[in-house]
Amino acid sequence: MNRFISPVLWEFLVKWLHSSALFPAEASTIAPYADALYFFLVGMTLTGLTLVGILVFGFSIRYRKARNPVATQVEGSTLLEATWTIIPLAIFLVAFVWGALLYFRIYNPPTNAMNIYIVGKQWMWKAEHPGGQHEINALHVPVGRPVQLTMISMDVFHSFSIPDFRVKREVIPGRYSTVWFQATEPGVYHLFCTQYCGTKHSGMIGEVTAMTPEDYQKWTEESTSGASLAQNGERLFASLGCNQCHNGTPAARGPSLAGVYGAKLQLANGSQVLVNDAYLRDAILNPSEHVTAGYNPIMPTYQGQISEDGLIDLVEFIKTQNNNYRVQQTLGTNESSNTAPATPGTAPTTPGMVKP
Numbered sequence: 444m445n446r447f448i449s450p451v452l453w454e455f456l457v458k459w460l461h462s463s464a465l466f467p468a469e470a471s472t473i474a475p476y477a478d479a480l481y482f483f484l485v486g487m488t489l490t491g492l493t494l495v496g497i498l499v500f501g502f503s504i505r506y507r508k509a510r511n512p513v514a515t516q517v518e519g520s521t522l523l524e525a526t527w528t529i530i531p532l533a534i535f536l537v538a539f540v541w542g543a544l545l546y547f548r549i550y551n552p553p554t555n556a557m558n559i560y561i562v563g564k565q566w567m568w569k570a571e572h573p574g575g576q577h578e579i580n581a582l583h584v585p586v587g588r589p590v591q592l593t594m595i596s597m598d599v600f601h602s603f604s605i606p607d608f609r610v611k612r613e614v615i616p617g618r619y620s621t622v623w624f625q626a627t628e629p630g631v632y633h634l635f636c637t638q639y640c641g642t643k644h645s646g647m648i649g650e651v652t653a654m655t656p657e658d659y660q661k662w663t664e665e666s667t668s669g670a671s672l673a674q675n676g677e678r679l680f681a682s683l684g685c686n687q688c689h690n691g692t693p694a695a696r697g698p699s700l701a702g703v704y705g706a707k708l709q710l711a712n713g714s715q716v717l718v719n720d721a722y723l724r725d726a727i728l729n730p731s732e733h734v735t736a737g738y739n740p741i742m743p744t745y746q747g748q749i750s751e752d753g754l755i756d757l758v759e760f761i762k763t764q765n766n767n768y769r770v771q772q773t774l775g776t777n778e779s780s781n782t783a784p785a786t787p788g789t790a791p792t793t794p795g796m797v798k799p
């Protein structure tokens with residue numbers, strides 16, 4: 444949208460606002476778009492304010508008592524009323540459509556986005572990278588690559604916000620929410636919780652470090668904890684006894700989980716679901732709520748037995764069950780084919796899995 448005004452003027456406006464501490468930096472690809480809409484709304488408001496202000500002021504001089512000792516009755520004017528209804532309506536519709544387009548852009552991550560998990564709790568942010576790197580009140584990301592955050596809270600509602608990236612999303616207990624951004628400038632940015640969440644809410648802050656892809660690569664190698672999320676998940680899968688039923692053999696009591704991520708499942712109640720992170724998490728905690736067609740509802744619930752971190756590990760493990768998603772993602776070498784959803788056709792077909 445900054446194409447509509449001169450780039451020089453735009454730079455000037457944003458840089459000036461930023462250096463006068465009135466405005467966050469524009470450090471993500473979406474930032475100029477969000478700002479363009481914001482300036483449009485401010486401009487629209489100021490225009491309305493000025494217009495109404497001038498009319499109020501002008502009329503109170505023109506129709507003051509000294510010039511109009513006797514009040515005159517004025518009948519309505521259809522033309523005038525239609526004008527002041529239709530013009531603002533048109534402007535508001537522009538703002539609505541513009542805002543809706545931007546909304547879809549902000550909340551639909553590109554398919555090649557790399558995924559990082561965020562766990563919020565009173566009063567800190569934990570970030571978990573697929574390679575097993577853990578951070579507290581800090582987040583390292585590469586510039587020039589779309590990054591998706593899959594977020595969940597362990598207690599109350601929080602809200603994850605990086606103003607310089609124009610990123611803000613609710614972090615909710617019991618449900619994954621996602622947000623994405625692509626950082627453009629290496630640097631250190633503020634990270635906030637923007638929803639009052641208890642006494643130390645104001646301390647629930649952190650630093651986002653955007654790095655060049657090379658530096659990010661170096662960082663992931665230096666801060667590795669030894670085991671990736673998927674490897675932790677594999678261990679958990681065995682220690683919780685999931686593999687008693689999900690072992691991929693034809694005689695197994697549970698479906699093979701290979702290729703299930705990204706596939707469409709046919710449920711016993713007749714509906715179909717797309718298997719994403721949120722569905723996997725829910726399938727572990729509330730198995731009886733969406734039983735896969737062709738299977739008996741024998742899977743026990745694991746509600747209260749697995750921590751959010753453990754669930755993330757399990758989800759990552761199931762995701763990697765049939766492709767090299769994690770390896771490519773951690774290495775950050777592949778721009779386009781990482782996180783490609785599992786193609787159901789490549790996995791051994793299990794009952795319930797919808798064939799493409």
Ligand code: HEC
Binds near residue numbers: 683698743761
């Ligand atoms: C007693 C056997 C049993 C155990 C133990 C078990 N499951 Fe299941 N699981 C099933 C069956 C049967 C289904 C299919 C019916 C349903 O959806 O409830 C299923 C479905 C699922 C699904 C939904 C995907 C699909 O293809 O239907 C996921 C994900 C899953 N299990 C993960 C796990 C995890 C993770 C564990 C361990 C924490 C686990 N299961 C333990 C039997 C089991």
Ligand SMILES: [Cu+2]
Binds near residue numbers: 563600602636637647
């Ligand atoms: Cu909070």
